[in-house]
Amino acid sequence: MTNENHKHTPRETLLTITDLHIEAQSGGGWQEIVKGIDLELHRGEILGLIGESGAGKSTLGLAAMGFERPGCRITQGSIVFDGTDLTQAPQEDKLKLWGSRIAYVAQSAAAAFNPAHNLIDQYVETAVLHNVLSEEQARADAVEMYRRLRLPDPEQIGFRYPHQVSGGQLQRAMTAMAMACRPDLIIFDEPTTALDVTTQVEVLAAIRDVVEQFGTAAIYITHDLAVVAQMADRIMVLRHGNTVEEAETAQMLSAPQMDYTKTLWAVRELCHQPKTFAKAAPVLKLQGIQAGYGGLPILHDISLEVPKGATVAVVGESGSGKSTVARVLTGLLPASQGQLHFDGQVLPLDYRQRSRDTLRHIQMIYQMPDTALNPRQRVRDFLGRPLEFYLGLTGKAKEARIHQLLEQIELSPARIIDRYPGELSGGQKQRICIARALAAEPKVIICDEVTSALDQIVAKGILQLLERLQEQLGISYLFITHDIETVKGIADQVVVMHKGRIVEQGPIAQVFSPPHHDYTAKLLASVPQMDPEWLTRRLAERVPGTV
Numbered sequence: 001m002t003n004e005n006h007k008h009t010p011r012e013t014l015l016t017i018t019d020l021h022i023e024a025q026s027g028g029g030w031q032e033i034v035k036g037i038d039l040e041l042h043r044g045e046i047l048g049l050i051g052e053s054g055a056g057k058s059t060l061g062l063a064a065m066g067f068e069r070p071g072c073r074i075t076q077g078s079i080v081f082d083g084t085d086l087t088q089a090p091q092e093d094k095l096k097l098w099g100s101r102i103a104y105v106a107q108s109a110a111a112a113f114n115p116a117h118n119l120i121d122q123y124v125e126t127a128v129l130h131n132v133l134s135e136e137q138a139r140a141d142a143v144e145m146y147r148r149l150r151l152p153d154p155e156q157i158g159f160r161y162p163h164q165v166s167g168g169q170l171q172r173a174m175t176a177m178a179m180a181c182r183p184d185l186i187i188f189d190e191p192t193t194a195l196d197v198t199t200q201v202e203v204l205a206a207i208r209d210v211v212e213q214f215g216t217a218a219i220y221i222t223h224d225l226a227v228v229a230q231m232a233d234r235i236m237v238l239r240h241g242n243t244v245e246e247a248e249t250a251q252m253l254s255a256p257q258m259d260y261t262k263t264l265w266a267v268r269e270l271c272h273q274p275k276t277f278a279k280a281a282p283v284l285k286l287q288g289i290q291a292g293y294g295g296l297p298i299l300h301d302i303s304l305e306v307p308k309g310a311t312v313a314v315v316g317e318s319g320s321g322k323s324t325v326a327r328v329l330t331g332l333l334p335a336s337q338g339q340l341h342f343d344g345q346v347l348p349l350d351y352r353q354r355s356r357d358t359l360r361h362i363q364m365i366y367q368m369p370d371t372a373l374n375p376r377q378r379v380r381d382f383l384g385r386p387l388e389f390y391l392g393l394t395g396k397a398k399e400a401r402i403h404q405l406l407e408q409i410e411l412s413p414a415r416i417i418d419r420y421p422g423e424l425s426g427g428q429k430q431r432i433c434i435a436r437a438l439a440a441e442p443k444v445i446i447c448d449e450v451t452s453a454l455d456q457i458v459a460k461g462i463l464q465l466l467e468r469l470q471e472q473l474g475i476s477y478l479f480i481t482h483d484i485e486t487v488k489g490i491a492d493q494v495v496v497m498h499k500g501r502i503v504e505q506g507p508i509a510q511v512f513s514p515p516h517h518d519y520t521a522k523l524l525a526s527v528p529q530m531d532p533e534w535l536t537r538r539l540a541e542r543v544p545g546t547v
Helices: 057-063 091-097 119-129 135-148 167-178 197-214 225-231 249-254 259-266 322-330 356-361 379-391 395-408 426-439 456-473 484-490 518-525 534-541
Strands: 013-026 029-042 046-050 072-081 102-105 185-189 217-221 234-239 242-248 284-293 296-306 311-315 337-342 362-365 444-448 476-480 493-498 501-507
Touching (some): 013 057, 029 057, 029 217, 029 242, 046 225, 057 072, 135 167, 197 217, 197 534, 225 534, 242 249, 259 456, 284 322, 296 322, 322 362, 322 444, 356 362, 379 395, 426 456, 456 476, 456 484, 501 518
Parallel strands (some): 046 217, 046 234, 102 185, 185 217, 311 476, 311 493
Antiparallel strands (some): 013 029, 013 072, 234 242, 284 337, 493 501
């Protein structure tokens, strides 16, 4: 299936943004967040947008569709898509474009799906609503797209509901849905954020294939420099709503001109010295854990320990059982077999049987801040509730502690404390989730992809903050992630999971040094490099049918 009605020469200009200014509501007034940006995109071209959280990347990406984010308004400039200025176009005309000729792949898949409908019905609705395919054709096309994006059991996974698949699988299902109409322009807003490294290779390859095959243009928003190196023809660097610099990808990677861009390149390296631990009693211990959902086994004989003051990373592909381990530890999913120990005592498998003090000492930071924060509550409410519930703080003492927590995560209390989630960037929302976990003053924090939504500068600051807290308070972390580079930068020990089993575990230097377990070797080989040709070489070198 191709866009027969919209075939043009590859270098024809599809989108032109000129002197774009956007304001956002802030503290009862309006503040300019996009400050006169110019942008040009050709058919079949991918433009990479990078920059820190709050730089204006997502706001600009949505504006390229002629869409104003809630609480935002376009005050000046033009957005010309295939000859039509979207700033002047009637809403009815824009609605016809959205989903058919212009598609959007959001950062948080969980917030993009209707939880009451299964995946394939939502895919079919997109294609049928825009008169691209019949229902029968759309169902067949969905299965084929699920297969291309390496979703498990592509013939049946579409009949699952959003909550019945992993975060990475849901992100791929959303990418598939955006491609249903084979649009002229796709806005990718961190589309591989929730994906493990092996799945990421497949998704990146599929996105590139679609762009090349159908002459689709794309704006690729990301904080991952190695990913944008594989995808973009050109890179535009944003900061505080301004363009810092723009250049062809190879030139930008090899010779950035501006100091800020050079700083982005430099922060990729994390300096962590793994610690060694005497064989003392661990703060947290799992023995022979088995667990599953609705009779379907997910975890098989899981045993691991978290030493006091240590960071133990759990890595593996989407669906390997990493987040299920977290749910078992928090008691949200009681294990069917095995034992949990906390501070030398047997820990009830069900959270409802645990004391308030035990609940306080094991906190969790969730993978998706959009679904973890109530959109009707303010920042002060998110942080104030655990302070009251666990520590009994009220009045001035509670207010002072909220300010301290916000300062710890490098957010201005005066600017942030009364905001709602909809007024925060993705990175800011995740930092609020981190502060909420810290509010309980726990002994163990389970970190489920806590930096996946953050740009590299903010992510590095968060990881350094977690390490400082660990040194000061002796906190232990179980750090669940698909980001191998982050593991190398923060972990003392690593647990490698595959299909619900632990295939390898030990000190990080041991596990990540040759000889590797075959699966560990596959994970390490799938980590993108700061080389525009890395993905091409990776796809050419692998055995057909494997990652």
